[in-house]
Amino acid sequence: MRTLRDKDLDSLLEGSEVIEQDGYGVKVARLKDGDFLKLYRRKRLLSSALWALPAKLFARNAQRLQTLGFVAPAITDLLVIPARQLNAVRYRPLPGKTLRQHWKTLAAVERQQEVQRFGSFLGELHEKGIYFRSLHLGNVLILPDDRLGLIDLSDMQIGKQALSHWKRARNLQHMLRYAEDRSWLAEQHRAALLAGYRQRCGDIFADRLERALQAIKIP
Secondary structure (H helix, E strand, C coil), rough: CCCCCCHHHHHHCCCEEEEECCCCCCEECCCCCCCCCEECCCCHHHHHHCCHHHHHHHHHHHHHHCCCEECEEECCCCEEEHHHCEEEEEEEEECEEHHHHHHHHHHHHHHHHHHHHHHHHHHHHCCCCCEEEECCCCCCECCCCCEEEEEECEEEEEEECCHHHHHHHHHHHCCCCCCCHHHHHHHCCCHHHHHHHHHHCCHHHHHHHHHHHHCCCCC
């Protein structure tokens, strides 16, 4: 990782567009050259970020996803800013819209087809051992070439074996925390989601996922 001083970070952020921020400051910025800078701040004295920097996890996961055949951002730099207890990843953003944005523009019949496609994509992630705890329709992009890509990658585990049933069901629960995602995936187009998942994972895991869906209490 490359170490930056305070003034170096300020220079890097000069003229940038703030994409996301919180009470502590900038979280994501689009730099003048078009790259994104994602900043991670250690908020507690004792934190897992001390030995597993989120920026490094983001970069490692992006590389591993690409090796497995998925589309992920290209990393251009890893940074640490000790004086501000920050670490950061600089990357080239993927073009396109989130599935949440894209599906809003579709008629119900078209969306149903896209949900089935997403079900197959979800199944592929699970079959390749990818447990993306931050998976939701705002973290999956549809690209100009019609492929699907993943963003916001630090909260991810990539194993050597397909996910267990428990992790598959848990991953689905993560997505259903979002009302719009839940409406599309668990209510309007549930059959399409399961059909796509079945195509990728087979009957056993699709049936188990269906039972997990039925067990989830929908407000």
